[in-house]
Amino acid sequence: MELGRRAAGMLLPARDQEATRIVAPNRRSLFKGGLAALGGAMLAPLLARSAQADAASGEFPPGDPDWSQSVGPGVVDRPYGRPSQFVKDVIRRNVPWLTATKESSVSFTPLQHQDGIITANGLFFERYHAGRPTVDPARHRLLIHGMVDRPLLLTMADIRRFPSVSRIHFIECPANGGMEWRAAQLNSLQFTHGMVSCAEWTGVRLSTLLDEVGIKKNARWVLAEGADGAHMDRSLPLEKCLDDCLVVYGQNGEALRPEQGFPLRLIVPGWQGNVNVKWLRRLEIGDQPWFTREETAQYTELMPDGKARAFTWLIYAKSVITFPCPEMPVKGAGVYEIRGFAWSGRGRITHVDVSFDGGINWTRARLQEPVLPKALTRFTAEWRWDGKPALLQSRAVDETGYVQPTIAELRKIRGVNGIYNNNSVQTWQVKADGSVFDVELG
Amino acid sequence: MSSSARRLPAAALAFALVVGAAVPASAAETADEAAQLAKSAPTVAARSDRVEHYGYGTVPSAQQIAGWSIAVLPDGRGLPPGSGTVDHGADVYAQQCAACHGTFGEGEGRFPKLVSDSKLTGDQPTKTVGNYWPYATTLWDYINRAMPFPAPHSLSADDVYAITAYVLNLANIVPENFVADRESLPKVKMPNRHGFILLDPRPDTADKECMAHCRTPDEVKITSTAEGKDLTPRTAGPLDEMQSP
Numbered sequence: 017m018e019l020g021r022r023a024a025g026m027l028l029p030a031r032d033q034e035a036t037r038i039v040a041p042n043r044r045s046l047f048k049g050g051l052a053a054l055g056g057a058m059l060a061p062l063l064a065r066s067a068q069a070d071a072a073s074g075e076f077p078p079g080d081p082d083w084s085q086s087v088g089p090g091v092v093d094r095p096y097g098r099p100s101q102f103v104k105d106v107i108r109r110n111v112p113w114l115t116a117t118k119e120s121s122v123s124f125t126p127l128q129h130q131d132g133i134i135t136a137n138g139l140f141f142e143r144y145h146a147g148r149p150t151v152d153p154a155r156h157r158l159l160i161h162g163m164v165d166r167p168l169l170l171t172m173a174d175i176r177r178f179p180s181v182s183r184i185h186f187i188e189c190p191a192n193g194g195m196e197w198r199a200a201q202l203n204s205l206q207f208t209h210g211m212v213s214c215a216e217w218t219g220v221r222l223s224t225l226l227d228e229v230g231i232k233k234n235a236r237w238v239l240a241e242g243a244d245g246a247h248m249d250r251s252l253p254l255e256k257c258l259d260d261c262l263v264v265y266g267q268n269g270e271a272l273r274p275e276q277g278f279p280l281r282l283i284v285p286g287w288q289g290n291v292n293v294k295w296l297r298r299l300e301i302g303d304q305p306w307f308t309r310e311e312t313a314q315y316t317e318l319m320p321d322g323k324a325r326a327f328t329w330l331i332y333a334k335s336v337i338t339f340p341c342p343e344m345p346v347k348g349a350g351v352y353e354i355r356g357f358a359w360s361g362r363g364r365i366t367h368v369d370v371s372f373d374g375g376i377n378w379t380r381a382r383l384q385e386p387v388l389p390k391a392l393t394r395f396t397a398e399w400r401w402d403g404k405p406a407l408l409q410s411r412a413v414d415e416t417g418y419v420q421p422t423i424a425e426l427r428k429i430r431g432v433n434g435i436y437n438n439n440s441v442q443t444w445q446v447k448a449d450g451s452v453f454d455v456e457l458g
Numbered sequence: 459m460s461s462s463a464r465r466l467p468a469a470a471l472a473f474a475l476v477v478g479a480a481v482p483a484s485a486a487e488t489a490d491e492a493a494q495l496a497k498s499a500p501t502v503a504a505r506s507d508r509v510e511h512y513g514y515g516t517v518p519s520a521q522q523i524a525g526w527s528i529a530v531l532p533d534g535r536g537l538p539p540g541s542g543t544v545d546h547g548a549d550v551y552a553q554q555c556a557a558c559h560g561t562f563g564e565g566e567g568r569f570p571k572l573v574s575d576s577k578l579t580g581d582q583p584t585k586t587v588g589n590y591w592p593y594a595t596t597l598w599d600y601i602n603r604a605m606p607f608p609a610p611h612s613l614s615a616d617d618v619y620a621i622t623a624y625v626l627n628l629a630n631i632v633p634e635n636f637v638a639d640r641e642s643l644p645k646v647k648m649p650n651r652h653g654f655i656l657l658d659p660r661p662d663t664a665d666k667e668c669m670a671h672c673r674t675p676d677e678v679k680i681t682s683t684a685e686g687k688d689l690t691p692r693t694a695g696p697l698d699e700m701q702s703p
Contacts (some may be wrong), residue, residue: 105694112691113701116558116568120607126693146610161523166511169518177514199682203690228511239529245610247603249529298526306529309600313591316654322578324590326654332661342684343693369669374678378669407678413667421663429662433583437660445680454684458677 099138103129108139111207114195119147120246122189124210127336127357128343133184133392135213137268142275143189143211143289145310146245151295153279156243158263162301165230172279176265178220178228183262183285184391186359188212188331190288190315193438196423200454205341208442208454212359214392215276217283218266223258225299235301239308240282243297250291251305252284252329260285263296286361286390287329288436290315320431331361333420334439335368335395335412346450349403354381357392360414364388367413368395374407374443374457375422381410389415406446407457423456528611530599534644537598540615541639544632547624550617554606563587563628573629578653588629592654594646598622598638619643 099106108123115121123142125135135141142148153172161167192211195201202208226238231254238257241249252261262283265272272278277294284291290310305311305327317325335358340346358365364387369378384394395410412420423440445455530536552561559565563572563586576584583589587597602618604610613621623638632646684690691698 107697109691109693109697112699113689116570117607128693146604146607159518159523159526161518161527167518167523168515169522170515174514178512200684201687201689203684203687204693206693207690228514241529245604247528247611249603300527300529302531304531306599307532307593307596308529309591309596309604312593312596312654313585313587313600318578318583318585319655320579322653324578324654325658326656328658328660330658330660342690369667373675374673376671376673376675376678378672407680411665411667418661419663419665419667421665425663425665445683445685455680456682458679458681 099136106139108142109206109210111195111202120145122191122211124206125213126206126343127210127212127338128205128341130338130357133214133357133386133388133394134268135215135392137215137270137273137276140213140215140267140273140276141189141211144244144246145248148274149244149295150274151243151279156279156295156297158280158297158299160225160229160299160301162239162299163232163235163303164226164301165232166228168225168229170225172265175220175263175280178224180218180220181262182216182218182266183260183283184214184216184386184388185283185285186212186214186331186390186392187283187289187292188334188359188361189290190328190331190436193440194435196440196454196456197427197432197434197438200456203342203454205336205338205343209336211289212357212392214359215268216266217262217264218269219262219264219280219283222261222263222282222299225263226254226258226301229301231301234303237302237305239298239300239302239306240291240293240296241298241300242277242293243295248290248293248310249306249308250293250310251302251308252291254301256284256287256329284329286331286363288315288331291329315436317430317434317436319434325434328437331359332437332439333360333362333365333412333414333418334358335365335410335420336442337370337408337410337444340408340446340450340452341444342452342454345452346401346446348450349401352399352401354397354399354408354410356381356395356410358383358395358410358412359390359392360412360416360418361390362418363390363415365393365395365412366415368393369411369413370395370397370399371409371411372399372406375409375441378411401446403448405448407455408444408446409441411441424458528599528603530595530602532593532595532644534595534640537595537640537643538615539640540619541637542616542618542620542623543637544620544623544627544634546616547620547622547627547638550613550620551624554613554617555621558607563625572625578650586629587625588631588649590650590653592648592651594622594626594631594643594648597625598643 106126106129110121110123125139125141156172158170158175189211193208196208236254238252238254239249240252241247263280264283265280267273267276272281280296281294282292282296311326317328335356337354337356339355346352354370358368368381370381371378379397381395381397387393420439420441426440443455443457445453558569559572565571571584571586573588574584574586576589578589591597598618601621619638623636626632627634627636691700
């Protein structure tokens with residue numbers, strides 16, 4: 017009988033299935049009401065409500081919910097899948113008051129909902145300087161020229177012919193946490209830390225392309241430029257380009273998302289987000305940096321003495337607890353698993369410590385494999401909460417031995433006008449009622 | 459300060475001081491110093507000997523390369539022929555720029571200000587072309603590649619020169635009779651020309667991996683909280699449209 021019902025469902029034209037979902041009789045209701053003789057289909061609405069009532073009254077199990085007694089939509093109902101309708105709140109979000117327009121702005125990844133090291137492609141944070149261009153891959157070109165032996169113009173098909181590699185790397189905007197330099201401002205993990213995401217990138221090594229064109233001896237720098245309206249451009253040392261940079265077309269097993277530079281972007285592992293130029297269309301090889309607007313007026317850090325640090329590309333070790341956090345409070349004393357991410361642009365995370373008392377005492381967290389260089393790394397730690405107010409922190413150490421600093425230590429050296437490269441320890445205040453707040457300690 | 463300075467290699471510190479505090483004679487000199495940061499000569503020499511090639515793609519024509527080569531260097535390389543006066547710039551600026559940046563560069567709403575008397579050492583300084591940008595060539599380059607915001611890279615070279623001249627005049631960097639062209643722009647002395655430290659001085663903190671009794675309970679004080687500040691957009695439900703503060 018069970019098989020028969022399923023078979024009947026399968027025979028229905030796909031479009032009709034949602035409307036005429038076959039709901040099986042709830043056995044208990046059936047006997048109770050003495051309705052066994054009636055056809056299941058006629059009873060469907062009544063019995064579905066009954067199953068819901070069971071759930072609402074806390075009685076199921078033993079009852080079956082309606083989705084367990086029906087046949088759902090068939091294959092290719094959604095030829096390109098999407099998340100469950102019940103996780104609709106898990107989306108990129110912006111801070112509307114932060115920027116003059118949405119076209120030159122940023123959105124934040126909901127890290128409070130990210131369960132692994134890979135950020136879902138639809139949730140990868142956005143940063144545009146002139147909006148998200150719609151680039152036709154058939155009409156996209158990559159030009160490589162300047163101090164080279166053989167300038168080259170490549171189509172996407174050409175680029176895909178070169179030997180390919182896949183690597184997992186995070187990308188973080190150096191302005192992540194930039195609103196927190198003066199004081200705790202935003203009561204949200206998504207808005208204090210959501211300008212970092214991580215993906216598996218597939219493409220060709222930049223060194224392969226540079227070998228192909230032949231770099232002249234006095235060359236030292238490479239200008240990477242995008243095809244967006246900003247013609248976003250940054251100067252990069254040739255040494256880094258030859259080391260581990262990638263020119264990628266794949267993101268987590270599918271084509272780059274338009275938000276991340278479709279059809280082609282640069283990946284500069286471990287370096288600040290904006291140098292990972294999206295919609296990449298030009299690489300010029302030269303003998304000095306161009307001092308573009310984005311490496312002078314922007315993405316430079318003003319120090320207390322009025323001087324500004326430029327070319328501070330590296331992302332230094334950083335970590336944050338993603339549970340609990342302001343969006344994910346705790347409920348009552350008991351055992352909790354602290355969860356979080358750590359990352360460093362200078363290599364692997366070697367360990368993460370967590371504190372429950374604002375940094376007086378620390379406990380070693382567990383790192384979850386894989387622990388990859390220049391990638392998000394998951395950590396967990398057990399927390400036996402006694403229900404009293406607590407101050408949660410995490411502190412990352414990377415393979416260089418560098419220890420993630422406190423905000424107080426950073427401020428002592430850099431003041432509060434730097435905007436960028438705030439990699440400080442985050443403090444979450446947990447109140448006795450389990451609510452969580454973004455705070456800073458002296 | 460002292461603890462962080464001690465952590466830096468002595469040579470790196472000395473170099474940072476030279477680049478940051480000394481006054482190089484020319485744009486090219488600073489650029490040379492920056493170029494040294496790459497330290498990539500040995501690698502490059504080895505790679506240029508490579509003879510095998512995949513042979514994919516095509517050789518671009520000189521015209522194709524010229525069309526996309528829009529980047530301008532501080533020494534003026536990359537600037538096209540043409541010129542523009544402050545007067546003509548005022549006209550083009552009024553049509554193309556003032557709606558966002560304000561008639562006198564004061565900025566409308568949250569759009570960028572172009573001029574400011576703000577001191578860079580003050581509280582919440584405003585960084586603008588006048589008090590922050592180190593090179594006038596960068597101004598030409600950026601206007602040309604990215605402006606006007608709704609129609610980037612749509613202005614003639616002459617108009618870009620003219621707007622550049624007008625903005626530099628607004629910032630009191632050049633006189634009213636200034637004519638911007640490929641010869642004059644690299645020679646403009648920007649007020650913050652030597653305001654940048656080109657070698658990353660990090661790591662600049664010396665936090666330790668202390669595990670127990672790292673601070674006394676008295677030292678653990680909350681100095682600020684986001685609680686009660688009405689700045690955080692909602693993180694559940696539809697996207698927030700809050701425009702405060």
